[in-house]
Amino acid sequence: MANDTSVLHQEYVARAREMLLHMEQGNEDESARLLDELVRLREDSLFRELGKLTRDFHDALNNFRLDSRIADMAEHEIPDARDRLSYVITMTEQAANRTLSAIEDSLPACEALETQGEALKTRWVRFTRREMDAQDFRVLAHDVEAFLEAASRDLPRLHENLQDVLMAQGFQDLTGQIIRRVISLVEELERNLVELVRISGQKLLPPEKEAKPDTSAGVHGPAVPGLDTGTVSGQDEVDDLLSSLGF
Amino acid sequence: MDKNIKILIVDDFSTMRRIIKNLLRDLGYNNTSEADDGLTALPMLQNSSFDLLITDWNMPGMQGIDLLRAVRADPKLSALPVMMVTAEQKREQIIEAAKAGVNGYIVKPFTAQTLKEKLEKIFERVEAK
Numbered sequence: 001m002a003n004d005t006s007v008l009h010q011e012y013v014a015r016a017r018e019m020l021l022h023m024e025q026g027n028e029d030e031s032a033r034l035l036d037e038l039v040r041l042r043e044d045s046l047f048r049e050l051g052k053l054t055r056d057f058h059d060a061l062n063n064f065r066l067d068s069r070i071a072d073m074a075e076h077e078i079p080d081a082r083d084r085l086s087y088v089i090t091m092t093e094q095a096a097n098r099t100l101s102a103i104e105d106s107l108p109a110c111e112a113l114e115t116q117g118e119a120l121k122t123r124w125v126r127f128t129r130r131e132m133d134a135q136d137f138r139v140l141a142h143d144v145e146a147f148l149e150a151a152s153r154d155l156p157r158l159h160e161n162l163q164d165v166l167m168a169q170g171f172q173d174l175t176g177q178i179i180r181r182v183i184s185l186v187e188e189l190e191r192n193l194v195e196l197v198r199i200s201g202q203k204l205l206p207p208e209k210e211a212k213p214d215t216s217a218g219v220h221g222p223a224v225p226g227l228d229t230g231t232v233s234g235q236d237e238v239d240d241l242l243s244s245l246g247f
Numbered sequence: 248m249d250k251n252i253k254i255l256i257v258d259d260f261s262t263m264r265r266i267i268k269n270l271l272r273d274l275g276y277n278n279t280s281e282a283d284d285g286l287t288a289l290p291m292l293q294n295s296s297f298d299l300l301i302t303d304w305n306m307p308g309m310q311g312i313d314l315l316r317a318v319r320a321d322p323k324l325s326a327l328p329v330m331m332v333t334a335e336q337k338r339e340q341i342i343e344a345a346k347a348g349v350n351g352y353i354v355k356p357f358t359a360q361t362l363k364e365k366l367e368k369i370f371e372r373v374e375a376k
Binding site: 169171173177219 | 260266334340341352356357359
């Protein structure tokens with residue numbers, strides 16, 4: 001910069017001297033041309049300064065935007081992400097409890113059917129080998145009937161419990177979507193912090209690469225109670241909304 | 248309804264695809280295929296004759312709403328019944344899906360009963376045509 005100024009200074013001096021020489025010799029055309037050149041030199045350096053100022057201003061604005069983005073993230077999005085992650089814990093806990101309850105309800109019924117079935121099988125084999133007297137057979141027939149009753153009572157319940165376990169696994173999709181959203185927030189925060197370090201470290205790091213395009217435009221993911229607005233509260237509201245649209 | 252109809256299940260989460268597949272099997276529909284996003288699903292739909300599409304909305308690559316629009320824009324597929332099963336529950340999204348020509352919309356988490364009812368409703372309309 002100091003070099004630039006001194007080069008410029010020398011150019012001024014050289015032209016001024018030359019101009020003075022031409023003026024003294026009454027060479028008006030040439031002295032006018034040199035005056036124009038001097039003015040142009042002055043304008044050029046002015047524009048250079050103006051250009052530099054504009055660039056500084058632009059950088060300052062960008063930095064300000066970055067600062068306010070980080071402040072905004074700290075103020076709104078980090079607490080929002082914290083609430084979303086808490087909701088993930090609630091959902092996984094509910095799913096685990098729902099699964100465990102279904103299993104706890106099913107296991108005793110399974111064990112009872114298993115034991116009864118095994119005992120009946122042994123006696124049934126005796127019957128088919130004609131090793132059973134009439135009295136024992138009457139008892140066996142009665143027990144078979146009781147077993148069939150227990151089976152037709154308990155099996156639908158087991159079926160229902162298994163279906164409940166199946167449905168409870170939906171948490172993986174829903175929490176996965178919420179966690180993905182938080183991950184993308186963390187990534188953005190990381191990018192901004194790196195940028196901040198880059199700026200305050202006087203461009204120690206190479207410039208940021210282009211951010212990857214956002215493919216999740218227009219999607220919101222699962223609604224988190226208390227955080228998301230403008231959502232329906234369940235299937236009934238969806239059905240109402242659709243029927244109001246002629247569905 | 249013919250229990251042998253061909254159903255395509257599209258969701259980026261394999262756990263959700265398995266849930267839907269098992270529910271459908273429970274209802275007697277065994278002829279199902281799976282895809283993990285719209286980009287994979289569309290060629291499958293175009294190259295084979297499916298009778299029903301069940302799709303999620305929020306997926307990488309091609310989203311469910313775009314898959315729905317692509318199906319409606321394809322002369323060979325335009326009449327295919329499409330059911331959305333999604334966690335997207337903003338009112339404007341449900342309206343958007345309705346305008347794009349969805350036949351049923353189920354919000355997650357859903358119940359086996361809801362899936363059964365919505366399927367029956369779709370089949371009733373298909374058979375009435």
